[in-house]
Amino acid sequence: MVHNHYGSAAPSGENTVFALERDLLRRNGHDVETLERFSDTLRSWGAAGAIAGAAMTPWNPLAARAMVKAMTKFRPDVVHAHNTFPMISPSVFAAAKGAARVLTLHNYRLLCPAAIPMRQGETCTECIDQKSVVPAMRHGCYRGSRLATLPLAANIALNRWRGTWQRDVEAFIALSDFQRNLMAHAALPKERIFIKPNFYPGTPEPSKFEDRPRKVVFAGRLSPEKGVRDLIDAWLAWGEDAPELRIIGHGPLWSELTDRAAGAGNISFLGQVDSQTAEAEIGSARLLILPSRWFEGFPLVLREAFALGTPIAVSNKGPLPEIAAQADGLVFDANNPKELYEKVSARWSQSDRLAAMARSSSFAYEAKYSERENLAMLIDIYEKAVGAAKAGQH
Numbered sequence: 001m002v003h004n005h006y007g008s009a010a011p012s013g014e015n016t017v018f019a020l021e022r023d024l025l026r027r028n029g030h031d032v033e034t035l036e037r038f039s040d041t042l043r044s045w046g047a048a049g050a051i052a053g054a055a056m057t058p059w060n061p062l063a064a065r066a067m068v069k070a071m072t073k074f075r076p077d078v079v080h081a082h083n084t085f086p087m088i089s090p091s092v093f094a095a096a097k098g099a100a101r102v103l104t105l106h107n108y109r110l111l112c113p114a115a116i117p118m119r120q121g122e123t124c125t126e127c128i129d130q131k132s133v134v135p136a137m138r139h140g141c142y143r144g145s146r147l148a149t150l151p152l153a154a155n156i157a158l159n160r161w162r163g164t165w166q167r168d169v170e171a172f173i174a175l176s177d178f179q180r181n182l183m184a185h186a187a188l189p190k191e192r193i194f195i196k197p198n199f200y201p202g203t204p205e206p207s208k209f210e211d212r213p214r215k216v217v218f219a220g221r222l223s224p225e226k227g228v229r230d231l232i233d234a235w236l237a238w239g240e241d242a243p244e245l246r247i248i249g250h251g252p253l254w255s256e257l258t259d260r261a262a263g264a265g266n267i268s269f270l271g272q273v274d275s276q277t278a279e280a281e282i283g284s285a286r287l288l289i290l291p292s293r294w295f296e297g298f299p300l301v302l303r304e305a306f307a308l309g310t311p312i313a314v315s316n317k318g319p320l321p322e323i324a325a326q327a328d329g330l331v332f333d334a335n336n337p338k339e340l341y342e343k344v345s346a347r348w349s350q351s352d353r354l355a356a357m358a359r360s361s362s363f364a365y366e367a368k369y370s371e372r373e374n375l376a377m378l379i380d381i382y383e384k385a386v387g388a389a390k391a392g393q394h
Contacts, residue, residue, distance in 0.1 A: 176319030199374035206309030222251030227291030311357035
């Protein structure tokens with residue numbers, strides 16, 4: 001298993017999924033070794049780290065050499081990568097020839113330098129639709145800088161030119177059917193993209209829905225793409241009759257949002273909390289709301305809601321309606337606080353319907369998001385990738 005860990009300053013769902021899948025495989029009798037790098041290393045180098053990271057992003061021969069060494073020592077059947085940015089790079093896939101190579105598509109970085117298909121607060125798929133990185137360079141999509149965007153654009157252009165994704169990866173794991181279709185539209189081989197969502201570990205015990213307090217939860221980064229502004233505006237429109245809204249997370253909008261909600265007695269900001277506290281909040285809520293304005297991958301908070309028997313309400317962006325449909329979830333227009341308020345307040349008044357949604361969340365967990373079901377999906381993908389590698393299909 002291969003993973004470049006994101007910086008420890010901000011929680012990362014990708015880091016979590018990597019660790020969960022590694023441990024799941026080991027618990028079930030598979031031999032697992034890892035090739036890991038940590039972005040904190042670059043940050044500790046200051047300006048030199050930024051330069052080094054930029055140089056490593058498109059193609060890192062040192063990471064390729066480390067992969068060859070690992071292949072020689074361990075002789076894996078499968079090499080499964082989660083994130084190669086910025087220190088590992090796609091060079092490891094060519095170096096891992098002989099094994100079945102698998103890549104999880106946690107985001108859209110293979111085709112979008114920003115990884116998040118969003119610009120100036122709106123969804124943007126120019127680079128994906130045009131199969132070109134020119135729009136990203138023109139707009140400076142990564143951190144608002146053309147210079148910072150350059151190594152990521154070079155990564156996409158180089159690996160598109162050399163056909164890395166056609167010849168050096170046997171299987172891609174998409175987190176939803178929406179993501180699979182969008183990535184195939186952008187020239188990834190659709191027949192090699194398999195769907196496997198994130199899973200919830202262990203054996204959760206949902207609390208009785210009828211005993212839960214009158215509260216609603218949002219959990220995520222307080223940033224424009226998450227739609228938290230829309231959620232606050234909806235609650236302010238709802239007024240005193242609204243249930244308590246508890247907001248978990250931190251981010252660049254913290255000051256703006258706390259100031260805006262200062263006069264509302266039913267909006268609480270919990271800040272960044274540990275995973276156990278976040279799960280306890282989700283598991284004791286009567287509704288989880290995810291008002292995203294961009295194409296999510298598969299938010300971990302949704303699999304937590306399913307596992308803990310909590311109803312969900314999501315925006316109509318990207319894969320969220322597809323995921324919500326599995327649990328009778330509520331869907332509203334993104335970037336539309338008025339509809340968010342109208343639909344959520346109407347459903348809130350239907351206590352029987354909310355209880356039925358809670359049961360549907362639990363059913364969805366059992367069907368797709370438990371350890372047992374997810375491991376079966378993962379092994380099936382590995383077996384398909386091994387078969388393709390042995391057949392030399394590309």
